[in-house]
Amino acid sequence: MCAEAVTGTLYLDDVKVGEVFRSREQSLDTEDVIAFAGRFDPQRFHLDDAAAKDTIFKGLAASGWHTAAITMRLLVESMPLADGLIGAGVEITWPRPTRPGDTLRAETTILDIRPSRSKPDQAMATLETLTYNQNGEIVQRMQSKNVLYRRRG
Amino acid sequence: MCAEAVTGTLYLDDVKVGEVFRSREQSLDTEDVIAFAGRFDPQRFHLDDAAAKDTIFKGLAASGWHTAAITMRLLVESMPLADGLIGAGVEITWPRPTRPGDTLRAETTILDIRPSRSKPDQAMATLETLTYNQNGEIVQRMQSKNVLYRRRG
Numbered sequence: 001m002c003a004e005a006v007t008g009t010l011y012l013d014d015v016k017v018g019e020v021f022r023s024r025e026q027s028l029d030t031e032d033v034i035a036f037a038g039r040f041d042p043q044r045f046h047l048d049d050a051a052a053k054d055t056i057f058k059g060l061a062a063s064g065w066h067t068a069a070i071t072m073r074l075l076v077e078s079m080p081l082a083d084g085l086i087g088a089g090v091e092i093t094w095p096r097p098t099r100p101g102d103t104l105r106a107e108t109t110i111l112d113i114r115p116s117r118s119k120p121d122q123a124m125a126t127l128e129t130l131t132y133n134q135n136g137e138i139v140q141r142m143q144s145k146n147v148l149y150r151r152r153g
Numbered sequence: 154m155c156a157e158a159v160t161g162t163l164y165l166d167d168v169k170v171g172e173v174f175r176s177r178e179q180s181l182d183t184e185d186v187i188a189f190a191g192r193f194d195p196q197r198f199h200l201d202d203a204a205a206k207d208t209i210f211k212g213l214a215a216s217g218w219h220t221a222a223i224t225m226r227l228l229v230e231s232m233p234l235a236d237g238l239i240g241a242g243v244e245i246t247w248p249r250p251t252r253p254g255d256t257l258r259a260e261t262t263i264l265d266i267r268p269s270r271s272k273p274d275q276a277m278a279t280l281e282t283l284t285y286n287q288n289g290e291i292v293q294r295m296q297s298k299n300v301l302y303r304r305r306g
Contacts (some may be wrong), residue, residue: 004191005195005196005197005200005201005204006195006196007197011282029179038157039185039222039226040160040222040223040225040226041222041225041226041229042157042158042226042229043158043159043229043237043238044158044160044177044237045237047158048158051158055236055237056236056239056300062227063241065218065221065222068218069192069193069194069218069222070193070216070220072193072194072216073193073194073195076194076196083208083209084196084197084198084208085196086209086246087217089244089245089246089247089248090243090244090245090246091243091244091245092240092243092244092245093240093241093242094240094242094244144177
């Protein structure tokens with residue numbers, strides 16, 4: 001557990017549409033999967049490998065919210081915006097499950113930047129963050145709307 | 154931490170469009186907010202009340218992913234589907250922050266049920282889950298697509 005804030009240096013002025021941000025890798029094991037699910041998504045396919053065998057997942061799978069939370073960690077570290085990543089909204093799909101033993105990484109592309117008409121120091125950026133497992137398969141697709149700030153002073 | 158699976162009894166046959174499912178309440182405190190953020194969303198407005206004062210949040214706020222994870226817990230308990238809540242995709246917005254000391258509850262409405270053409274035992278349900286704080290203010294709006302199964306045998 002680390003409670004040190006990730007601090008960034010990037011402002012709206014420093015980024016452009018099409019730019020890609022790549023994260024480090026993060027592994028998760030059976031214990032992680034079960035601990036997260038026990039707290040936030042206590043369904044049998046996220047808690048017990050034997051009980052998960054006869055479900056649509058055909059074995060223990062991480063909660064999609066666990067994949068999303070790990071992705072946020074990777075995104076915060078890999079896209080160091082000076083004023084932080086402040087999401088106005090997100091759309092997520094999980095094309096395949098995250099499994100115990102997987103190693104995830106996130107790749108974020110700036111799809112669009114729209115300056116605010118009413119607030120000249122702000123813009124709304126649309127980001128696409130794809131989360132890959134160690135086989136290069138996509139386990140999560142996310143599009144998010146994020147507030148970006150201009151450098152001040 | 155509880156790793157006991159929530160087991161449900163509801164099938165596609167048992168639910169209908171317009172039905173509403175209400176959860177219990179769940180409180181969160183400063184320690185919860187900081188612990189989740191330290192692990193998954195280490196940004197200063199989620200970690201340190203003093204540092205959060207001069208941000209858009211104007212004080213310590215929970216990560217949106219923390220609100221989402223708590224909402225999932227409340228949803229799993231309050232909508233006990235026999236085969237589980239299996240999300241194909243979600244859309245989320247956070248109209249206002251969740252704060253330390255808040256007590257959240259979730260209310261889920263079935264917006265739509267579409268039987269699968271290729272899989273007669275399945276349907277896709279669109280759910281709207283609204284997460285409220287203790288003042289009745291919405292802290293999260295979520296729409297999700299979920300697989301529902303007919304009762305078998």
